Amino acid sequence: MDPVSVIRKKRDGEVLSRKEINFFIDGIGNGTLPDYQAAAFLMATYIRGMNADETRWLTEAMLNSGEVVDLSGVKGFTCDKHSTGGVGDKITMIIAPMAAALGLKVPMYSGKGLGHTGGTIDKLDAITGFRTTLDTDAFVRSLNDIGIANSMQTETIAPADKRLYALRDVTATVDSIPLITGSIMSKKLACGADGLVLDVKFGNGAFMKTEKEARELASWLISMAPIRNIRVSALIDNMDDPLGYMVGNALEMMEVIEVLKGKPVIDLVEISIAIVGEMLQLSGETGDVEKMAKEVLANGRALAKFREWVAYNEGDATIIDDFSRFPQATSRMEIALGQAGYVSKIHAKIIGEAAVYSGAGRLAKEDTLDYGAGIELHVRRGDWIEVGDSVATLYYSKSRRNPDEIAQLIRGAFQLSEKSVPPLKRIVSTIRQ
Amino acid sequence: MDPVSVIRKKRDGEVLSRKEINFFIDGIGNGTLPDYQAAAFLMATYIRGMNADETRWLTEAMLNSGEVVDLSGVKGFTCDKHSTGGVGDKITMIIAPMAAALGLKVPMYSGKGLGHTGGTIDKLDAITGFRTTLDTDAFVRSLNDIGIANSMQTETIAPADKRLYALRDVTATVDSIPLITGSIMSKKLACGADGLVLDVKFGNGAFMKTEKEARELASWLISMAPIRNIRVSALIDNMDDPLGYMVGNALEMMEVIEVLKGKPVIDLVEISIAIVGEMLQLSGETGDVEKMAKEVLANGRALAKFREWVAYNEGDATIIDDFSRFPQATSRMEIALGQAGYVSKIHAKIIGEAAVYSGAGRLAKEDTLDYGAGIELHVRRGDWIEVGDSVATLYYSKSRRNPDEIAQLIRGAFQLSEKSVPPLKRIVSTIRQ
Numbered sequence: 001m002d003p004v005s006v007i008r009k010k011r012d013g014e015v016l017s018r019k020e021i022n023f024f025i026d027g028i029g030n031g032t033l034p035d036y037q038a039a040a041f042l043m044a045t046y047i048r049g050m051n052a053d054e055t056r057w058l059t060e061a062m063l064n065s066g067e068v069v070d071l072s073g074v075k076g077f078t079c080d081k082h083s084t085g086g087v088g089d090k091i092t093m094i095i096a097p098m099a100a101a102l103g104l105k106v107p108m109y110s111g112k113g114l115g116h117t118g119g120t121i122d123k124l125d126a127i128t129g130f131r132t133t134l135d136t137d138a139f140v141r142s143l144n145d146i147g148i149a150n151s152m153q154t155e156t157i158a159p160a161d162k163r164l165y166a167l168r169d170v171t172a173t174v175d176s177i178p179l180i181t182g183s184i185m186s187k188k189l190a191c192g193a194d195g196l197v198l199d200v201k202f203g204n205g206a207f208m209k210t211e212k213e214a215r216e217l218a219s220w221l222i223s224m225a226p227i228r229n230i231r232v233s234a235l236i237d238n239m240d241d242p243l244g245y246m247v248g249n250a251l252e253m254m255e256v257i258e259v260l261k262g263k264p265v266i267d268l269v270e271i272s273i274a275i276v277g278e279m280l281q282l283s284g285e286t287g288d289v290e291k292m293a294k295e296v297l298a299n300g301r302a303l304a305k306f307r308e309w310v311a312y313n314e315g316d317a318t319i320i321d322d323f324s325r326f327p328q329a330t331s332r333m334e335i336a337l338g339q340a341g342y343v344s345k346i347h348a349k350i351i352g353e354a355a356v357y358s359g360a361g362r363l364a365k366e367d368t369l370d371y372g373a374g375i376e377l378h379v380r381r382g383d384w385i386e387v388g389d390s391v392a393t394l395y396y397s398k399s400r401r402n403p404d405e406i407a408q409l410i411r412g413a414f415q416l417s418e419k420s421v422p423p424l425k426r427i428v429s430t431i432r433q
Numbered sequence: 434m435d436p437v438s439v440i441r442k443k444r445d446g447e448v449l450s451r452k453e454i455n456f457f458i459d460g461i462g463n464g465t466l467p468d469y470q471a472a473a474f475l476m477a478t479y480i481r482g483m484n485a486d487e488t489r490w491l492t493e494a495m496l497n498s499g500e501v502v503d504l505s506g507v508k509g510f511t512c513d514k515h516s517t518g519g520v521g522d523k524i525t526m527i528i529a530p531m532a533a534a535l536g537l538k539v540p541m542y543s544g545k546g547l548g549h550t551g552g553t554i555d556k557l558d559a560i561t562g563f564r565t566t567l568d569t570d571a572f573v574r575s576l577n578d579i580g581i582a583n584s585m586q587t588e589t590i591a592p593a594d595k596r597l598y599a600l601r602d603v604t605a606t607v608d609s610i611p612l613i614t615g616s617i618m619s620k621k622l623a624c625g626a627d628g629l630v631l632d633v634k635f636g637n638g639a640f641m642k643t644e645k646e647a648r649e650l651a652s653w654l655i656s657m658a659p660i661r662n663i664r665v666s667a668l669i670d671n672m673d674d675p676l677g678y679m680v681g682n683a684l685e686m687m688e689v690i691e692v693l694k695g696k697p698v699i700d701l702v703e704i705s706i707a708i709v710g711e712m713l714q715l716s717g718e719t720g721d722v723e724k725m726a727k728e729v730l731a732n733g734r735a736l737a738k739f740r741e742w743v744a745y746n747e748g749d750a751t752i753i754d755d756f757s758r759f760p761q762a763t764s765r766m767e768i769a770l771g772q773a774g775y776v777s778k779i780h781a782k783i784i785g786e787a788a789v790y791s792g793a794g795r796l797a798k799e800d801t802l803d804y805g806a807g808i809e810l811h812v813r814r815g816d817w818i819e820v821g822d823s824v825a826t827l828y829y830s831k832s833r834r835n836p837d838e839i840a841q842l843i844r845g846a847f848q849l850s851e852k853s854v855p856p857l858k859r860i861v862s863t864i865r866q
Contacts, residue, residue, distance in 0.1 A: 003603075004602075004603060004604070004605050005605075007476075007604060007605040008605035011476065011479060011480060011605050011606075034468070034603075035467070035468060035469040035472075036468040036469050036471070036472035036600055036603065036604060037472070037603060037604060038469065039468075039469035039470070039472040039473045039476075039604075040472045040473065040475065040476045040604035040605065040606065042473065043440075043444065043472075043473045043476035043477050043480075044476050044480070044605075046444060047444060047476075047477070047480050047481070048480070167469055169437075170436075170437060170467075170469065170470060171437070171440060171469060171470060171472075171473035172437050172438075172440040172441035172444050172473065172477075173444075173473065
């Protein structure tokens, strides 16, 4: 077998065998195949697609290119959560303490952010001292001790995905169902959890632009579950507008804490309850899971678990009661629009990009972050605004672009309507195995 | 403009603009774009194709990525010849002295061979001392002095093609009409001749498998002529069986000399006369061009020109009358078949591969050649053979594979028939501008 014959076969729209996919992905994972052959394979796969068998073999091969985390030492049901990426998406930090307070074990291997969607690790890094790297022993111990463990995804997990993922962005092969499926599920299956709730987003701030595409992707992702016999559910939700009001690392952590303290940021609360409910269901819970999720948020046990989580990881837990201890931007700018109306849309991708320019995100891998930078929205879809009302605050210190330009970008994200507009419906459906 | 957006557009089957193609090919030529983006572009182009405009812009951009040779100092009509590559194809060395003896100027920039089709430079290198690199001044001088100039193609000609060509083989993007057209015509147009005769081959030993594909490629190649306002014709000919009897560098040069001395190797003579006739027509000759071509071969003037050519380039011209002065293989093996019959096919690609294994060709760029190695066929399609007749001689010194294996490969190239078989019809048509 040789790599050119595998590329040729996919180029011609033929179905690859398990052996061929294994051979090619092995070569990607162990570094014997060059980037240009990987790129040709990615493009051929993007255009010609893969059937269910091929996608499963691809996912398996990528999974097997690295280590599979052994969580057999964890007592209880381990349930992971994965979001396909959104703007202002801080749901992980809300659901982890909620689920752990309800007795689930929540293992989280996360990455840093690149581009308009932020990374979980970056958000946790906004808490001074918070430890974001654990070896497997410490990871298992953390799960047994507090019900949560979080760590940077290690180099040993799905190295084939690591190489392909880095190439997809620069070869225009990102939004391909088999490639996305292989990438997400190889990593998630390698993390060794018993269950997984997927948060599959669609809209302008997400990879998938339409609900139909998101549902299709969700079905593909779920169909990989048998590879390691895990239980998987997926929420399909709308990412046209940013999630919550805060975009930026410290800002988002403050909003997480406010929600855990009881602030009714409706979309964050709604999605968090739905996800924790799904996690409970996957664990075999037969009671009223939604009620359980609501209660743990209302009765402060989720907040207490969050405090425990921060302290366990040597983070500065006093930050929870004193937001002034978070990294702060040195400058702020209030942003108003030149007209009045109902907010009919806040373009998530533009807000995400503006946040990157403020210093909250990375344009290139090697960029350093300003944890205090970001955007606070003061309104959401459906709200009425007058001319001159501040619709957002831009926080920045040394921004990546001129602040006036960023402000202009933010203004352009707002669409107004003369007629009243209903709030954005976030969760449109749930897909189960 | 950015490379990813160009790749994306072609990926989605859209038509690229001249500006986009220029931008991308410039980046390939000057080395700012990485191989993996070139590979993704090649695969997208392979699968989605290019229309006539795009192919013209691609060819232009590749041409403009490097130097265009200035032949304005040459007196007379300069006419180039290009073969899409065959097994035993030594036509260039026959037609160059024929055409030059008839007053045409024959500029030849050639390459080394890789794989089953040999390179012109390798064949000339089989003549001791023969100089195969000339700078532009010496090239022009050679054309004015003897009517022929030959040189290794320089690094400065179409560097964008150089990079893409090297990648196509290893990314399964070789047999694409727009990519082949861009590659061949960018180089040929850069060589600055007034006319060009293309020898477009089809069959098992060629890139194009069918006559229809060869005709299509020829039409595309010819349609690039207006880019530099040159005159182009194409012969379409069959490459199912090797050309002539000899395959291997010194062996082929011996056969060239024998044909120039009057040996009636029918397919070599037929194609050479047709090509020289086309060259004369392109130059504006209105007489009986076929007759002129036949005469120059019959009256010894082509042989005299060949002698002049070798001497001018400091090659050992005594070789012409004493073949023992050619590099010789140390061993030879006669190959017979286990049955009798009419030869109905001699699979050209297999013979070409066997010649590579004998040491006559390269498996990898860095391989060194054994100029004396190769295969001499003793029969051709239509001939009757008895059991035990030697159908071929394998010449080798240190072969790349076990000689018995190579012999077995050669045996497998022969197909026999109980019924009589007509000789292979080589030239099937001529396509003119």
